[in-house]
Amino acid sequence: MEMPLYELPEVPDWGRCAVMGILNVTPDSFSDGGRWLDPGRAVEHGLELAARGADMVDVGGESTRPGARRIPLEEELDRVLPVVRGLARQGVLVSVDTMRARVAEAAVDAGARIVNDVSGGLADEAMAKAVARTGVPFVLMHWRGQSRRMDELADYGDVVAEVVAEVHRQLDAVVAAGVDPRQIVVDPGLGFAKGRRDDWTLLAALDAWAVLGRPLLVGPSRKRFLGELLADPATGVPRPARERDAATAATAVLAAAQGAWAVRVHEVAAVADAVRVEAALRARRADRGTPP
Template identity: 55%
Template sequence: MSCLIMGIVNVTPDSFSDGGRYLDADAAIAQGLLLLSQGADLLDVGGESTRPGSERVPVEVEQERVLPVIAALAAAGATVSVDTMNAATAGAAVAAGARIVNDVSGGLADPDMLPAVAATDADIALGHWRGHSSDMYARAEYGDVVREVSAELAGRVEAAAAAGIAPSRLILDPGIGFGKRGAQNWEVLRALPQLTGIGSRVLVGASRKRFLGDLLGGDAAVERRDLATAVTSALAAREGAWAVRVHDVVSTRDALLVEAAWRKGHA
């Protein structure tokens, strides 16, 4: 497989899919190790939910949640990403062993984020973002969603360069589900080749999100969205995604194996 799998470890009480399940550090570490054993290439550890309607948590609480988990997983040999919008947490996480900072706000939520990451040797994933989760859909107004998302991501690339972050350290995330309503997410996914053409690695995070639930009938339990997530992951890989961020590693790994065999003509 050429597309990497980023396994999600939510150390939160209120994430939409598995909130509270891994709030205890030992449980979160065990889940990360399980995802690694199932085939995850990277682990994304987050201590603040970004589900629609969620509220911010104090940075001290976020760090208490994620730093022990990051340190333990990095010590176990995992390539760890920290899912944070706080520059202070990003710096502390890198010191604890994280190799990637995954900022869904693209460095917009905290003006110190890009300089803080520039001072490290970590890579950074910059998400397309138009505002915090508490009212993200209020900004889901686009004339041409693909053109605007592409232009706004290109702007974040320029901001990263101005902060001293080399292009080789950048990962772009089109922000599926962030400030985008159902159909807009599908438009962005269909245009992935245009986004990969910007020149940076592209991370796709569609796992179990609402637009997949809507496709399946609205009331579908989040776990029932794993098959749709795996299919979306395989299609994203076909269109050039560098990595996919998922809750269920097993189904996505299977889907990516099929996609890779199909593309190459052999297993």
């Protein structure tokens, strides 16, 4: 598939699918909760992600795993801001993963250059105006409700058509609130109010997102649908989250081949190599006049 070209404010054009490294500064994220709560260790890990090939590092201070509950605003600020500031000072392109407008604005002031909102602006009515004021790219993900009840909301007829249409409505709403369409990146929200079959169906139909005319971020990393695919054949127990990285890399390169602008992953080295292989193959096909 030919890669569409997008110009996003504050963000380079890498000429290939970019890699967003995940840095959760939380005690309860589903696969790495508690590992990077200390700000110093978190900054070190963010720098390591960048050294291993992450083009961006996404810093989040509130878990959005299924069943997670909200934390106070001040707690999220205390977790996120020192890490954003420390990484930005080292020249890392930092994204902040938050559903709160005040956290987004404070993080941008601290050096973040992307706002990644898993609610797509729905959790905080002030988010769209805040993002419009900052002018930075805004990742708008498909979302149907808070983590504590999102599994109850995974009810679809045609999951691809419905998810694209719902994101389209979210996109129109934030644009009406003042966000420049050129700021927006869309995300199908794998694992968020989705059943396992829904995740696979969405992943197989990423070309459907071209209708929105915006770059696409895909976040397959260590998700449940991979754990179930790799379940122990004898017991049926899903593969543990931290043992899903090879499958994540395979999923990421398949997303890149379908035109994804970026993939969001925990372990970046293999994915960084994989997207470069995909880009080289695509370029070679183009040189030979072979359809992608």
